[in-house]
Amino acid sequence: MTQYTEDKRDRAVLVGLSAHSLPREECATEASMEELEALLETAGGVCVGMALQNRDAPEARTFIGEGKTAEVKELVRNAGADLVIFDNALSPSQQRVLSEELGVQVLDRAALILDIFAQRARTREGRLQVELAQYQYLLPRLTGMWGHLVRQTASGGKSPIGTRGPGETQLETDRRHIRRKIAKLQEELEQVRRVRATQRQLREKNEVPVVALVGYTNAGKSTLLNALTGAEIPANDRLFDTLDTTTRTLEISDTCTVLLSDTVGFIRKLPHHLVEAFKATLEELSYADLLLHVIDASNPEWREQAEVVEHLVDELGSAGTPRIDVFNKADCYTGDILPHGADIVSLSAKTGQGLDKLLEMIGTRLDTGARRVVLQIPYDQGGLVDLLHRQAKVERVDYGEAIEVTAVCTPVQLGRLRGYIVSGWTPPREFWEE
Numbered sequence: 001m002t003q004y005t006e007d008k009r010d011r012a013v014l015v016g017l018s019a020h021s022l023p024r025e026e027c028a029t030e031a032s033m034e035e036l037e038a039l040l041e042t043a044g045g046v047c048v049g050m051a052l053q054n055r056d057a058p059e060a061r062t063f064i065g066e067g068k069t070a071e072v073k074e075l076v077r078n079a080g081a082d083l084v085i086f087d088n089a090l091s092p093s094q095q096r097v098l099s100e101e102l103g104v105q106v107l108d109r110a111a112l113i114l115d116i117f118a119q120r121a122r123t124r125e126g127r128l129q130v131e132l133a134q135y136q137y138l139l140p141r142l143t144g145m146w147g148h149l150v151r152q153t154a155s156g157g158k159s160p161i162g163t164r165g166p167g168e169t170q171l172e173t174d175r176r177h178i179r180r181k182i183a184k185l186q187e188e189l190e191q192v193r194r195v196r197a198t199q200r201q202l203r204e205k206n207e208v209p210v211v212a213l214v215g216y217t218n219a220g221k222s223t224l225l226n227a228l229t230g231a232e233i234p235a236n237d238r239l240f241d242t243l244d245t246t247t248r249t250l251e252i253s254d255t256c257t258v259l260l261s262d263t264v265g266f267i268r269k270l271p272h273h274l275v276e277a278f279k280a281t282l283e284e285l286s287y288a289d290l291l292l293h294v295i296d297a298s299n300p301e302w303r304e305q306a307e308v309v310e311h312l313v314d315e316l317g318s319a320g321t322p323r324i325d326v327f328n329k330a331d332c333y334t335g336d337i338l339p340h341g342a343d344i345v346s347l348s349a350k351t352g353q354g355l356d357k358l359l360e361m362i363g364t365r366l367d368t369g370a371r372r373v374v375l376q377i378p379y380d381q382g383g384l385v386d387l388l389h390r391q392a393k394v395e396r397v398d399y400g401e402a403i404e405v406t407a408v409c410t411p412v413q414l415g416r417l418r419g420y421i422v423s424g425w426t427p428p429r430e431f432w433e434e
Contacts, residue, residue, distance in 0.1 A: 010045035013076050016087035017064050021057040025268065028052060028087040031301055032268065036087045036109060043116050048079040062101065063094045073102050085112055089269070092141040110137060110271035117274070125192050132185040135178050136273040142174050209258045209366045211250070212285050214313060215294035216305040217265025220328040222246075224294060224349040225262045228359070252363040255370040255408050257393065261288070268308045275312065282316050290365055291323035292358075297339065297346060298332035324361055330354060369411040373424035376402040384417065 014036050016028025030052070037047045051072055059065040063086070064072070076084060083105050084098070090108040098106040107115075114137060117130045213221040225231055229248040250260040263282060275282070285291065293309060295302050306325075313319065327339045331348040338346040345361055347354025372395075377384050385403055388394050393408040409417065409425075418427050 010043075010083050011048045011079065011081045012040055012045050012083040012085050013049040013051065013072060013079060013081045014040065014047055014085050014087065015051045015053070015064065015072055017053045017055060017058060019055045019057050022088075026088060031304075032087055035268070036085065036112070039109070039112050039116065040085065043112060043119070045083065048081050049075045051075060058088075061094070061097055063088070063090060063098070069098065069101050076102055076104055083107065085109070087269075089271075095141065109269050110274070113267070113271060113274065125189070128185055128188055128192070132182060132189065133271065133274045133276075135182050135185070136276070137271065139175065139178050139182070142171055142178070209256075209289040209368060210261065210287060211258050211290045211292060211362060211366070212261045212263060212288035213292050213294055214263055214285060214309060215265060215326075216296065216309055217267045219265065219294045219296040219305070220349050221262050221265065221294045224292075224326070224328060225260060227349045227352060227355060229260060252359055252366070255372055256363050256366060256368065258289075258362065258366060266309050266312050268304070270308075270312065275315065285313065285316050285318040285321070288318070288321055290362065291318065291321050292326050292362075293323050294326045294328050296329055297327040298329040298334070302327075322365060324358070324365070326358060369414075370408050371414060371425045372406065372408050373414070373421045375405045375407065375417060375420040376422050377405060377420050378402055381420075384420070388413075388417075 014033060016033050016036070018027040018029065033050060033052060037050070040047055051068070053064045053068045055065060062069045072084065075081070081104060084102055084107070086098075086106070086108045088108065089110060090098070090106070095106050095108065114130070114134055117126075118134065121127045121130045213225060215221050225246065225248060229250050231246070231248045246262045248260050249257060251257050263285065291313070293306070293313075295306050299305060313321075323343065325339070325341075325344045327333075327344065327346040328349055330338055330346040330353060331351050333346070340346065343361075345354055345358045347358055349355070375384075375388075379402070382403065385394075385397065385405060388405055388407050388409075392410070392413055394405060395408070396404075396406040398404040414421070414425055414427075
């Protein structure tokens with residue numbers, strides 16, 4: 001992993017292509033180039049030049065065409081750059097050709113995002129996911145690394161000395177090694193999933209609802225988590241500040257407690273294998289009872305960003321999960337009327353404006369039917385007190401003629417303990433009792 005310091009920062013030229021033949025979401029725009037510059041800053045580099053090319057279609061060999069490649073080479077030389085980063089995805093052969101033509105290392109957006117993730121991952125699970133994504137990114141690029149040897153060996157007649165066999169052999173050796181690593185990492189991540197599944201079953205048994213924060217990177221999810229739960233998670237104004245899932249308990253009301261999970265931010269052109277690698281973390285979305293889609297209301301491109309998040313949420317299988325659209329940074333909103341509606345709340349996690357409204361909306365959607373009740377339990381049934389401590393929220397225990405317990409119980413617990421409840425809940429009447 002590259003270490004960056006203030007006195008030694010990678011100097012990069014950023015390049016993007018907008019082509020009529022490319023899907024709209026794959027084209028580079030001024031906004032996506034600005035985002036690429038922010039990603040570069042996050043990785044510890046500095047932008048020393050930028051080039052945006054318009055063509056009918058990408059050029060097969062150099063992607064941007066010979067003329068533009070020469071122009072970028074001149075820009076690299078004049079700016080003293082040691083790196084060129086493309087906003088678009090490059091094929092392995094294009095990446096190799098451009099590196100040779102420009103005389104410096106060439107990366108695409110996916111490689112830059114992977115580098116940031118490698119710097120930021122803190123937990124073992126996060127590091128496993130990043131390593132898996134890096135190997136999946138590297139595997140198809142091995143051919144490009146060894147391609148010159150393969151071509152020389154296969155080009156008919158006598159092969160040059162030193163190129164008979166080893167290139168292809170080394171390529172296959174590397175491929176096997178990386179495939180073994182990928183299989184091992186997938187196995188370890190499957191173990192993580194099993195542990196998560198066990199934890200999830202315990203939560204479901206205790207009927208604790210899960211609320212997941214999703215949103216574009218830097219929309220303010222960690223700041224909102226801190227504001228709601230009093231957690232002290234680092235929340236900085238930079239992309240991908242949170243990579244490892246954080247879960248905190250949030251008390252909505254006296255009878256409603258939920259688990260609030262922060263997740264990694266989404267971004268346009270997120271490498272597909274990175275989404276695949278992070279499914280162990282993002283699969284929490286599939287089991288969430290409610291999604292809070294955090295949107296940066298101060299960003300002029302919030303609609304495009306929200307669309308990216310919606311697409312990825314659908315891809316992760318959570319399209320049907322109830323959600324609330326949370327327009328954050330309302331204190332910096334420049335429009336006339338703040339977004340509003342039945343499933344919409346505008347707030348500022350930084351100032352606290354609108355947080356009460358959000359809590360009210362979460363409580364309304366996640367009312368589990370839990371009630372605060374008083375139970376009188378005979379001493380010979382004392383084991384029920386232990387059960388309540390394990391499965392309910394016990395507030396008070398008094399020992400008199402019987403054991404009097406005040407606790408917040410779920411509907412299942414209310415049904416099981418109905419014979420001991422003296423106040424706070426009346427069993428529903430059966431139809432024959434009407």
